[in-house]
Amino acid sequence: MWMLWPPYRRRVLAEADEYLESFGNRAYSQCRTDCIEAMEKRDYNRWAFLSSVRGVLAKKLGRDRYLDTATGYLEQEPYDHGPGIVVQRSKDTTLH
Secondary structure (H helix, E strand, O other): OHHHOHHHHHHHHHHHHHHHHHHHHHHHHHHHHHHHHHHHOOOHHHHHHHHHHHHHHHHHHOOOOOOOHHHHHHHOOOOOOOOOOOOOOOOOOOOO
């Protein structure tokens, strides 16, 4: 595939690292937003480049590029939310 030439690949990896340094866990979302903006401006070269960066970020952050948000939340592993944060209520309680 022509898009995986070594110089191009190095630029994609460098850009992905920049996104990770600048935005942390939000790097994929920010890159996606930038892709949408590039498409709206009809800058197809930038859009194609950022799409490659987004693919690298998806792999680094363990995301599935084509998974919708609701399914992503359902498939997340439970984790410790820290002290004072209630994740599950007992059956006897209500929201009000």
